[in-house]
Amino acid sequence: NAGVTQTPKFRVLKTGQSMTLLCAQDMNHEYMYWYRQDPGMGLRLIHYSVGEGTTAKGEVPDGYNVSRLKKQNFLLGLESAAPSQTSVYFCASSRTGEGGTLHFGNGTRLTVT
Amino acid sequence: AQSVAQPEDQVNVAEGNPLTVKCTYSVSGNPYLFWYVQYPNRGLQFLLKYITGDNLVKGSYGFEAEFNKSQTSFHLKKPSALVSDSALYFCAVRDKRTGFQKLVFGTGTRLLVSP
Numbered sequence: 001n002a003g004v005t006q007t008p009k010f011r012v013l014k015t016g017q018s019m020t021l022l023c024a025q026d027m028n029h030e031y032m033y034w035y036r037q038d039p040g041m042g043l044r045l046i047h048y049s050v051g052e053g054t055t056a057k058g059e060v061p062d063g064y065n066v067s068r069l070k071k072q073n074f075l076l077g078l079e080s081a082a083p084s085q086t087s088v089y090f091c092a093s094s095r096t097g098e099g100g101t102l103h104f105g106n107g108t109r110l111t112v113t
Numbered sequence: 114a115q116s117v118a119q120p121e122d123q124v125n126v127a128e129g130n131p132l133t134v135k136c137t138y139s140v141s142g143n144p145y146l147f148w149y150v151q152y153p154n155r156g157l158q159f160l161l162k163y164i165t166g167d168n169l170v171k172g173s174y175g176f177e178a179e180f181n182k183s184q185t186s187f188h189l190k191k192p193s194a195l196v197s198d199s200a201l202y203f204c205a206v207r208d209k210r211t212g213f214q215k216l217v218f219g220t221g222t223r224l225l226v227s228p
Binding site for chain 1: 122147149154155156157158159162203215216218219220221
């Protein structure tokens, strides 16, 4: 049972380049989330999804887009990367009835130069 | 709006001594409260949560936390620290009234347990 898997683990982009981060979960969870983690700021919610085909904005959505075409996958896209998007990105999932217990992937470390 | 404060950036404790990592919260309604732990180069792992009932919650790896409504606190505790407990700890809160499981995280407290 893999849980939540994120790919890639590391990436370096130049300003203006685009990329997609992939998150896959095998726990049949309804809810999925993308967070970014920055020193001294904890985790901040970028976008989330309450089910297949649905997405919504979180706390810091600007510069990012997401899609949830399949229940098990949640994609995070950067259309035109900026140095301010240098961060560690975490995907998480949860199921209804757990009161908010999140299951996290191991993160993607993104550097934008 | 809901928020969480972790007033200490770092807590230092000697192995075998008790440890406390502090957390205070602010929500409009009744809270769900959580503690997560993060080891280097890993994602966050769930430790324990308070939903309702007994104010003392026991979790993984011998950790426990006490919900104090009057002080709006949810401090993480362990009677005897281990070097392997050294990690980054996050407190998180969710307002029970919200229909969606969106957690707000604190900024984290680094726990350093010395041998």
